[in-house]
Amino acid sequence: MIPERSLEVLRAIVNDYIQTKEPVGSKSLVERHQFGVSSATIRNEMAMLEEEELIHAPHTSAGRVPTDKGYRLFVDRLGEVKPLSASEKAAISNFMIGSADLDETLGRTVRLLSQLTNQVAMVQYPTLGRARVRNIELIQAADTRVLLILITDSGRIQQHVIELSENLDVQLIAEIRGKLNESLTGFALGDVAAKLLNFAQNFAPSARQQVVLITESLLDQVDANRQEKIILAGTANLARREQDFPGSISPVLEAIEEQVVLLKLVTEMQAEQHGVSLRIGRENAFEGLSNASVVVSGYENQGNEIAKLGVIGPTRMDYSSNIAAVKAVARYLTKALGN
Amino acid sequence: MIPERSLEVLRAIVNDYIQTKEPVGSKSLVERHQFGVSSATIRNEMAMLEEEELIHAPHTSAGRVPTDKGYRLFVDRLGEVKPLSASEKAAISNFMIGSADLDETLGRTVRLLSQLTNQVAMVQYPTLGRARVRNIELIQAADTRVLLILITDSGRIQQHVIELSENLDVQLIAEIRGKLNESLTGFALGDVAAKLLNFAQNFAPSARQQVVLITESLLDQVDANRQEKIILAGTANLARREQDFPGSISPVLEAIEEQVVLLKLVTEMQAEQHGVSLRIGRENAFEGLSNASVVVSGYENQGNEIAKLGVIGPTRMDYSSNIAAVKAVARYLTKALGN
DNA sequence: TATTGGCACTCAGGTAGTGCGAGTGCTAGT
DNA sequence: ACTAGCACTCGCACTACCTGAGTGCCAATA
Numbered sequence: 001m002i003p004e005r006s007l008e009v010l011r012a013i014v015n016d017y018i019q020t021k022e023p024v025g026s027k028s029l030v031e032r033h034q035f036g037v038s039s040a041t042i043r044n045e046m047a048m049l050e051e052e053e054l055i056h057a058p059h060t061s062a063g064r065v066p067t068d069k070g071y072r073l074f075v076d077r078l079g080e081v082k083p084l085s086a087s088e089k090a091a092i093s094n095f096m097i098g099s100a101d102l103d104e105t106l107g108r109t110v111r112l113l114s115q116l117t118n119q120v121a122m123v124q125y126p127t128l129g130r131a132r133v134r135n136i137e138l139i140q141a142a143d144t145r146v147l148l149i150l151i152t153d154s155g156r157i158q159q160h161v162i163e164l165s166e167n168l169d170v171q172l173i174a175e176i177r178g179k180l181n182e183s184l185t186g187f188a189l190g191d192v193a194a195k196l197l198n199f200a201q202n203f204a205p206s207a208r209q210q211v212v213l214i215t216e217s218l219l220d221q222v223d224a225n226r227q228e229k230i231i232l233a234g235t236a237n238l239a240r241r242e243q244d245f246p247g248s249i250s251p252v253l254e255a256i257e258e259q260v261v262l263l264k265l266v267t268e269m270q271a272e273q274h275g276v277s278l279r280i281g282r283e284n285a286f287e288g289l290s291n292a293s294v295v296v297s298g299y300e301n302q303g304n305e306i307a308k309l310g311v312i313g314p315t316r317m318d319y320s321s322n323i324a325a326v327k328a329v330a331r332y333l334t335k336a337l338g339n
Numbered sequence: 340m341i342p343e344r345s346l347e348v349l350r351a352i353v354n355d356y357i358q359t360k361e362p363v364g365s366k367s368l369v370e371r372h373q374f375g376v377s378s379a380t381i382r383n384e385m386a387m388l389e390e391e392e393l394i395h396a397p398h399t400s401a402g403r404v405p406t407d408k409g410y411r412l413f414v415d416r417l418g419e420v421k422p423l424s425a426s427e428k429a430a431i432s433n434f435m436i437g438s439a440d441l442d443e444t445l446g447r448t449v450r451l452l453s454q455l456t457n458q459v460a461m462v463q464y465p466t467l468g469r470a471r472v473r474n475i476e477l478i479q480a481a482d483t484r485v486l487l488i489l490i491t492d493s494g495r496i497q498q499h500v501i502e503l504s505e506n507l508d509v510q511l512i513a514e515i516r517g518k519l520n521e522s523l524t525g526f527a528l529g530d531v532a533a534k535l536l537n538f539a540q541n542f543a544p545s546a547r548q549q550v551v552l553i554t555e556s557l558l559d560q561v562d563a564n565r566q567e568k569i570i571l572a573g574t575a576n577l578a579r580r581e582q583d584f585p586g587s588i589s590p591v592l593e594a595i596e597e598q599v600v601l602l603k604l605v606t607e608m609q610a611e612q613h614g615v616s617l618r619i620g621r622e623n624a625f626e627g628l629s630n631a632s633v634v635v636s637g638y639e640n641q642g643n644e645i646a647k648l649g650v651i652g653p654t655r656m657d658y659s660s661n662i663a664a665v666k667a668v669a670r671y672l673t674k675a676l677g678n
Numbered sequence: 679t680a681t682t683g684g685c686a687c688t689c690a691g692g693t694a695g696t697g698c699g700a701g702t703g704c705t706a707g708t
Numbered sequence: 709a710c711t712a713g714c715a716c717t718c719g720c721a722c723t724a725c726c727t728g729a730g731t732g733c734c735a736a737t738a
Binding site: 376377378379380383397398399400401 | 680681682683684687688689690
């Protein structure tokens with residue numbers, strides 16, 4: 001058990017370090033805060049904290065810097081969530097009004113989040129898992145090409161061009177469309193595969209080959225979107241905070257450019273307290289992000305979490321305000337999707 | 340008129356500088372190349388070149404570095420275009436096979452280009468100007484929502500959700516769809532606005548309001564895509580080449596994150612010789628790109644240039660191979676779109 | 679006239695020495 | 709349990725100095 005005052009000292013160290021970006025020493029600590037004790041006492045406290053690996057001295061005669069573990073304790077137990085300023089709230093509402101389709105809403109959201117936090121922001125496209133099929137369309141786009149459109153009740157629209165091996169007549173296409181909707185509308189995407197198992201049996205043998213092509217494409221759609229997509233904004237903020245990253249920022253840039261890495265990361269992160277989840281420094285399994293922290297929160301539609309959004313920045317970030325911003329934006333996005 | 344040998348010297352300076360990233364001096368120049376004259380003579384030549392502002396000495400006792408103007412002369416008159424290596428060609432063909440829709444093709448292309456050049460690559464989405472309407476679809480997506488889909492003969496598919504003020508019946512939607520196709524199919528997008536001028540007159544007064552909503556949305560589609568979109572890849576390459584940018588890379592990152600800037604830049608650039616166009620350093624009107632060079636080339640569909648693609652990198656880039664790569668990728672993309 | 683060898687000069691960058699000061703740990707005293 | 713004091717550490721900023729690549733110019737040469 002760590003005594004109360006030690007925690008106070010840790011909190012002070014984290015706050016000062018975030019603000020000044022300099023290792024913080026015992027003396028400057030006592031003069032910036034009202035501890036009511038001398039620097040020597042604080043030094044003893046700091047020795048304890050170092051023992052616990054919550055802080056660390058870059059070299060003998062320097063101040064202390066929080067470790068990943070220290071930040072973790074800070075956010076878990078000590079960081080109060082800063083309320084947003086009025087202007088920030090205004091910015092959020094402004095951004096949210098008058099966006100129509102999903103693409104645009106998410107695009108706005110990610111830019112908003114990046115501006116609010118001055119970090120790299122990311123928004124994951126909704127997971128289709130719990131969503132249901134609302135409508136499926138098949139449209140002739142050229143002789144042997146049909147356009148498949150899948151609309152879900154989360155408001156998402158996906159399209160894909162299917163290249164058929166034969167020229168289908170309009171009638172047959174209409175028939176396929178009808179039967180697809182008949183058997184799938186209202187069902188969850190997760191069930192689509194099962195429903196389509198013997199779908200081709202409904203058609204004349206001569207048409208089956210083409211039908212299979214179409215159902216396969218539909219399954220691809222469902223599947224391709226299980227693995228999802230993430231959009232980013234504010235990459236330039238990384239470069240601006242370059243000094244905050246020991247070494248180079250290029251591993252970080254590489255990591256976030258790689259959708260696969262980000263998706264893995266985001267899906268692994270389950271909400272902890274406050275409704276947000278974070279990974280600090282080396283807690284990120286991925287090497288390139290060992291100097292970065294990730295803050296994410298889920299957003300919802302119809303009461304279910306459908307995807308996540310968040311920010312990525314240096315471990316030495318202002319957790320309080322970033323957490324607040326991520327939470328707020330997630331809440332507003334949930335609201336925007338409710339309409 | 341600049342004498343032949345001076346140009347040879349300039350070429351040698353540019354090549355050496357690109358390779359070594361060090362200012363190049365007269366002595367190293369004569370020992371790396373067979374000029375058949377002494378370093379003193381070269382020094383005289385270099386003095387001439389400096390007079391012409393083609394090269395520049397960072398400080399008194401350093402070698403010379405090409406200026407923007409020097410690079411310009413180099414690419415215009417001296418740079419032979421390096422043929423691609425066999426493995427590069429293989430990479431291109433590999434990347435191109437088996438991509439179905441436009442989104443995916445362009446996505447692959449931009450990643451390919453970035454890998455080939457190790458620079459930031461960009462691909463502009465096709466301009467709709469010369470494209471023609473192939474098909475328009477209207478699909479009921481919810482009670483008061485219809486999905487408008489516009490398919491053009493460039494293979495592009497756009498969609499947008501329209502929020503209507505009333506609940507339309509299926510019949511009416513089908514009628515609108517029919518008439519839209521009747522009056523627009525086959526026409527160039529540029530003519531759509533004119534064709535739709537009195538379109539609502541075709542319908543019963545009670546329906547007109549909704550019809551107007553739909554035609555307006557259609558015009559938005561056409562228009563929104565006149566202003567286009569650019570996709571990027573390989574941003575991490577910037578960070579990796581950080582030393583190549585005097586100062587910081589963050590203005591560059593900011594510039595390329597800003598679609599508007601990029602689009603303006605790209606549309607301004609008209610093909611010069613070789614079928615490529617380039618802006619070197621300060622030739623880019625945009626401040627943030629004054630240490631960057633941009634290489635672009637158009638790609639075509641059905642004989643018309645429909646959009647551009649290219650790379651962005653430090654002024655000190657390997658122009659020969661980047662130009663070759665951009666040209667090749669543009670050619671392959673043109674071919675891929677032909678199918 | 680073009681080229682060359684020679685020479686004095688310049689200057690960025692590396693290396694070494696120095697002092698300062700922020701910060702520490704420890705100990706003895708309150 | 710806290711504090712004052714003190715000796716010690718060590719990164720950093722500063723200075724001085726040296727080195728070497730590179731230049732410009734000039735007089736000699738082919």
